[in-house]
Amino acid sequence: MLEDVRRFVARLAPEPACDDRIADRLGLPTSEQASHETRALAGSEGFERRKAACSLCGHERLVIRKA
C-alpha cells in the first residue's frame, strides 16, 4: 500500500495530489488510508506534505508531492 502511494506520487512529481484523489486513483477503501500512507512518506526522499492546490482536483487542501 505504502509502495503504491510512493510510486503514484513519484510519477506525478513535482505535481501535488490530495489524499482523496490518491485513494480514488489507487482504489484505497478510504481517504484516511491514503492519509495514513502520505503521512508516513512525508519528510523522506523529498516527499513533502503541505497545503496547496491539488493537481488532480484543483482544490486547495493538504497535498503531498515529491520535489
Ligand SMILES: [Zn+2]
Ligand atoms: Zn485533489
